[in-house]
Amino acid sequence: MTEAAEPILWVRGKFAALGPYRADLAELYWRWEQDPAVLVGYGRRTPESLQARTEGLDRQLANLSDNPRFTVYDTSGEVPKPVGMTALHIDQAVRTAEFIIMLGPEARGRGLGTEATWLTLDYAFHITNLRMVWLKVLESNGAGIAAYKRAGFKEVGRLRQAGYWLGKDCDEIIMDAVADEFGGPSVIHA
Numbered sequence: 001m002t003e004a005a006e007p008i009l010w011v012r013g014k015f016a017a018l019g020p021y022r023a024d025l026a027e028l029y030w031r032w033e034q035d036p037a038v039l040v041g042y043g044r045r046t047p048e049s050l051q052a053r054t055e056g057l058d059r060q061l062a063n064l065s066d067n068p069r070f071t072v073y074d075t076s077g078e079v080p081k082p083v084g085m086t087a088l089h090i091d092q093a094v095r096t097a098e099f100i101i102m103l104g105p106e107a108r109g110r111g112l113g114t115e116a117t118w119l120t121l122d123y124a125f126h127i128t129n130l131r132m133v134w135l136k137v138l139e140s141n142g143a144g145i146a147a148y149k150r151a152g153f154k155e156v157g158r159l160r161q162a163g164y165w166l167g168k169d170c171d172e173i174i175m176d177a178v179a180d181e182f183g184g185p186s187v188i189h190a
Contacts, residue, residue, distance in 0.1 A: 007073060007080055011123055011187055015076040016115040018086065018123065021069035025082055026050075026057045032084065032104040040166060066090045068128070072116040074107060083107035086120040088133065097124060099135040109143070117151035119187065125179040126188035134176040140165040145173060152177045152184075 009017040030053040032038060039047065048056075060069060072084035084103035091097065099120065103113050124130045135153065137144050140163075145155075153175040162172040 007071070007082070009073060009075070009080060010070070011119045012075065013115045013119050013187060015074065016112045016119060017073040017075050017080060018070040018116065018119050019073055019080075021061065021071055021085065023057060023061060025071060026054045028082060028104075029053065029057065029085060029102075032102055035105055037105065037108075038102055066092060068123075070116075070120065070123075072101075072103065072107070072112065074110075074112055083112060084116060086116055088120065088124055088128065088130075090128065090130065095130050096132045096134065097128075097130050099124075099133050113144070114147040114150045117148060117153075118184070121152055121177055121182060122186050122188050125182050126186055130179065132176055132178045134174065136172045136174055138163040138165050139171045139173050145175075148175055152182055 007019050009019045011018040027050060030048070030050050033053065034047045060067065067087060067089050069085060069087040071082050072086060073080035074083045084101065084107050086102075087100040088097040089100070099117070101113060101117060101120075103116075107113070121133060124133050134156075135148065136159070137148065139145075139158070154177070155173055156176050157174040159172040159174065161169040163170045
């Protein structure tokens with residue numbers, strides 16, 4: 001698929017959409033992951049090589065049944081543009097999953113993270129039939145916490161001094177969303 005081709009969009013909101021995780025976007029995913037804000041947000045200290053990321057992507061693509069991954073698209077322009085990714089790490093035994101999101105610098109601060117999170121929850125609850133989705137976020141990531149709350153997550157606990165933010169220890173906030181409380185119109189049901 002070329003960049004000019006119309007991508008496949010599985011779940012579409014007002015200005016964001018989710019489509020398949022794609023091998024041809026490996027370098028773009030890698031560039032987002034090397035962004036200093038992403039490194040800080042994930043509590044990572046070192047970047048990864050493109051070769052290691054490409055090898056990791058191959059393993060991820062081979063294991064999408066318990067770990068669905070999505071490319072996030074900005075659909076506000078004429079052509080949908082890939083701007084990030086989300087993932088669900090599913091525990092099939094209890095029908096729950098850990099949620100992960102990463103957005104490129106051009107997508108931040110525009111509501112795309114909130115909508116991509118909400119779309120992923122809609123998919124998790126109405127297609128994957130999960131009961132609960134949870135995440136961990138560093139307490140210093142105020143923008144992320146606010147976006148997660150707008151998408152339906154609630155703070156349920158914390159891991160004290162388990163994270164690392166700009167050279168200092170910090171707490172990790174644990175948040176969850178449950179199917180029974182997931183509000184708003186479902187784009188899946190529509």
